[in-house]
Amino acid sequence: MVGAGGKVEGSVMSIAVADGLFLESADGIVLMAGRRKADGEMRFPMPKGPEAALYDAMRLAPEGKLWSYTVQRFRPKTPPYIGDDDDKSFKPFAVGYVEFPGQVIVEGRILVDDPATLKIGLPMKVALEAFPTSTRGDVITYAFRPV
Amino acid sequence: MTDVHIVGAGIHAFGRTPDMTGLDQGVFAVREALADAGVNWADMQFAFGGSSAAGSADAALPRLGLTGVQFINISNGCATGGSSLLSGYWAIKSGEFDIGVVLGFDKHPRGAFNADPEASGLPMWYGETGMMLTTQFFAMKIRRYMDLHGISNASLGRVAVKAFENGALTPHAWRRDPVDLDTVLNSQMVSDPLTKFMFCSPAEGGVAMILASDRKMRELGLTGPKVRGAAVRTRPRGSFEVFAPSLDVERGVAPTVLASKAAYEMAGVGPDEINVAQIQDTESGAEIMHMSENGFCADGEQEAWLTDGVTSLTGRLPVNTDGGCLACGEPIGASGLRQVYENVQQLRGRAEGRQVANAKLAYSQVYGAPGLSAVAILEA
Structure with a gap:
């Protein structure tokens, strides 16, 4: 498995940040979206609760193209952020939207050594990230990384 | 149907006022607006x-007077302020009321806003x-816009330089010192490509306006700009808004485009007839994109507009003559309502030091979470 700025092996017992966001398929990690039965509008994540009945769950492609991006340079406020709770040790991270052609555009954290190499249109693939939290150890979330 | 006029306007200077609550500043603004019009709180319907x-804004009642209003x-x-203005406009336009007040005030803690996912249905x-930040959204919207339409970092900087130049001339502004282009461009990066001086900050302030029907205005011997058009619109399908885990691949227009179009139609004027505009500049890129979303220029023309001043x-077309959100x-x-206040000052020839010559039609547009826009067009 793939971690923040490095590698984390799958032997660690880590819990997903939320259920139903992603799964490991033969093609690699894919995101789980919902397609509204009435008009085909797609959204990520697949809605939960009463709204879920109006959607069909579907897998997104394992790869897409970078649609836009930025770098989060300051530590987001807590709540809601549960990552690093120390301004001094906080490390900026890239975040962006990836377009899965013909499907939907999804926002996610980006795993990249040098954000200056990011460019709109860059091929990106879905990955998993071990996200260190200040409250419950590492959790696994989805992220994007350049192909 | 009657016309609606703004016959009085008051403001408590924006910025930080440690010894006053937000409510204090709202009450201050109402009293100023009443005095400006020369009417009493008891006259408010x-x-x-x-x-x-x-x-709650109605916490102002015990201070202003328990008149049963x-x-x-x-x-x-x-768009809270814009929505108050629109509500007052309708109240008079409908013929039910002749005179009343709209007010808005606030006081936020320092730094970025805390966001509550569940309150936004997320x-x-x-x-x-770490994805629920308005700063990220604005950065990603302008990043894509810059790539698609050839906008440079220097243009982002020029917007901020202009804001601080204008703020220096405006008594109600918070930031009163000019900042040069190099300083703006080389200041701390907040969310690429936007630096610290390209972002506005949460702040404090209060604004109030007295609205009156044409008949009431004449009866009281008052004058004031006419509200020619006012509209609020929310995000249509395919628009790119704050706090969006996903977006439609089929892209649509922004809510500002809808609100703008509606207001122009009500007013019966086009963007080329506007003499002065206050448009949402949460950050430099927002002003650039809103220049186009409000119909003032084509996508990409901003680059030349900013270079040419x-x-x-x-x-x-002077934009954000009081320094906008960046300076206020x-x-x-x-x-x-601050935007509308500034337009009232411009149309009444009271914008000393920053007065736009011969301003007849003034435009304002406020945009923000969760994806809505309010536009008002005033005529001198």
Whole structure:
């Protein structure tokens, strides 16, 4: 498995940040979206609760193209952020939207050594990230990384 | 149907006022607006007001007078002030009321706004993993816009330089010192490509306006700009808004485009007839994109407009003449009304030091979370 700025092996017992966001398929990690039965509008994540009945769950492609991006340079406020709770040790991270052609555009954290190499249109693939939290150890979330 | 006029306007200077609550600043603004019009609180037949983080606007009642007046609290995200104005406009336009007040005030803690995923109908993990920040949204919207339409970093910087130049000339502004282009461009990066000086900050302030029907205005011997058009619109399918875990691949227009079009139609004027404009500049990129979303220029033309100073005080279409959100800060409940206040000053020839010559038609547009826009067009 793939971690923040490095590698984390799958032997660690880590819990997903939320259920139903992603799964490991033969093609690699894919995101789980919902397609509204009435008009085909797609959204990520697949809605939960009463709204879920109006959607069909579907897998997104394992790869897409970078649609836009930025770098989060300051530590987001807590709540809601549960990552690093120390301004001094906080490390900026890239975040962006990836377009899965013909499907939907999804926002996610980006795993990249040098954000200056990011460019709109860059091929990106879905990955998993071990996200260190200040409250419950590492959790696994989805992220994007350049192909 | 009657015309609606703004016969009085008051403001408490934006920025930080440690010894006053948000409510104090709202009450201050109402008293100023009443004095400006030369009317009394007891004359008010209605009030619409709101704040985002400083309590209920109708908490002003015990201070202003328990007259039994119809007072409705407005809460509509970043368009709270614009929505109060629109509500007052309708109240008079409908013929039910002749005179009333709209007010907005706020007082926010320092730094970026805390966002609550569940309050926005979003899953907790979205905020927990660091994606629920308005700053990120604005950065990503302008990043894509710059790539698609050839906007440079220098243009982002020029917007901020202009804002601080204008703020230096404006008594109600918070940031009163000019900042040069190099300083703007080389200041701390907040969310690429936007630096610290390109972002506005949460702030404090209060604004109030007295609205009156044409008949009431004449009866009282008052004058004031006419509201030619006013509209609020929310995000249509395919628009790119704050706090969106996913977006449609089929892209649509922004809510500002809808609100703008509606207001122009009501007013029966086009963007080329506007003499002065206050448009949402949460950050430099927002002003650039809103120049186009409000119909003032085509996508990409901003680059030349900013280089040529078209939107500077002496240009063809001065934009954000009081320094906008960049120089005034953004107290959410008051921000949209601050724009209208500045337009009233411009149209009444009271904008000393930053007066736009011969301004007849003034335009304002406030935009923000969760994806809505409010536009007002005033005529001198």
